[in-house]
Amino acid sequence: QPFALNASMSSVIDSDSSFLSQFYSNFKPKKILGHGGFGCVFEAEKHVMERIILGRFAVKRIPLPRNENDIASALKEVEVLLNFDHKGIVKFYDAWTEQPPPGWQAFADGVMLGKLDNKVNVPIDCAFLYILMELCQFTLEDWLLRNDERDLEKIKTIFKQIASAVAYIHQKNYIHRDLKPSNILFVDDNTVKVCDLGIVTDRALAGDDSGQEVTMERTNAKGTQRYMAPEQMGLSEYSSKVDIFALGLILAEMCIVMNKEKADEVFNNYRSGVPNDVLEHFPEVEQFVALLTNLVDTERPNAEVIVRHEFLLPEDIARELRKYHGRIGVANLTNSQEASRNRIFESLTAGMRTKK
Incomplete structure (x- = not known):
């Protein structure tokens, strides 16, 4: 059970620690999607009451200096991402930081990620920024x-x-x-x-x-x-x-x-x-x-x-515009011809514009 395992890991690392990881309490890592100098990205299931799966997400974990100013700045920057709303941008659902005791994260990863193919190396003493994102294919x-x-x-x-x-x-x-x-x-x-x-x-x-x-x-x-x-x-x-x-x-x-x-x-x-x-x-x-x-x-x-x-543009629409350009001469359009050209464009592309 992740919550109980959280507590036992904390006691092994530091008998005085009461640290509990929000990530390991609520998510079960299923796959490591990528890792590098930026940190790593997990595919993870979100659980409630240990058994109910709420869905699969991508969770990005980024190591940060254990410095309150750096942590606050990182959270402020990620707030921008949470406010982005466009169908062509991966959705950002939540973000939080964790400050485990020194050595805790490496130990926890060894226990929780041991069965996954990729090994993730983490600094011994740092904070972590977690970003919960839409999972893609x-x-x-x-x-x-x-x-x-x-x-x-x-x-x-x-x-x-x-x-x-x-x-x-x-x-x-x-x-x-x-x-x-x-x-x-x-x-x-x-x-x-x-x-x-x-x-x-x-x-x-x-x-x-x-x-x-x-x-x-x-x-x-x-x-x-x-x-x-x-x-x-x-x-x-x-x-x-x-x-x-x-x-x-x-x-x-x-x-x-x-x-x-x-x-x-x-x-x-x-x-x-x-x-x-x-x-x-x-x-x-x-x-x-x-x-x-x-x-x-x-x-x-x-x-x-x-x-x-x-x-x-789709080829049929582009063809119609090329015909217009061929009749008028695109390099020498007058203001009225340019306006006419724009009306043609609007008419041809009505209903197929990319919506935000």
Whole structure:
């Protein structure tokens, strides 16, 4: 029984301790979904009265310094995630911290996780932040490994969902900063959600919700280097456009089967402005990726524009817009023609817009 086991573990570690873990009292770990320097993520069943299963969740556990200021700051940051509400973002249900006695967590993990395949190493003396999240099925990284033959229309559908979630994050005046296939999860075969917003950082806008680009100056780069924008890798200022660059790299990877070494080469070329030929047989994709990975960050479109871009429209709708452009000449649209074009777009896409 987890509650009784909690007490016995505490007495073994420290006879004077009355510590009880909320996680081990209420959840039964079933699988370790991932682990690394950030901590670990469990698939866990939530129980009531030991036997009633309320459901399965993903529980992220992050080690923190045993410092009240750090703990309070972490909880304050995660409050932002709890308030996010978008169908393209993994749901966050709850968060709490635990401060076990030194050595308790390693001992408890040895008892409770002993039958699981993965071994999780934890610091001897630290606090832990737990985040209760929606459980998904598999990652975009898994999908890429399983699917050597990829349908472009399905890729567009998936990518549009990702872009819509990123647009929501930016509208909230935050930057994800670590978009990558392993942080994009499938709920089912056709529905994806963005996750791992643990390094989402406030852009400190000047008090409005206009969504205008505001830069931020960082003392260190955060994110995964493979998917970083060039300006993100240094100590320079950057904006939410770093997420747009990452979207471009992710789209290229979705369209072309590449191993990690090839992906590194291709992505480094994009960061350096060196021409790539990997998409030469997909000129439409090539142009769109080039737009998203422009070395001049201000030339990259924002996420809302990406969601509405013709590239992501179903082929029949895109065909109608191309006909209109062919008749008028898109480069020379007058104001009235642009308004007409927008009305056509609204009419064609009515009822199929991504809802928040």
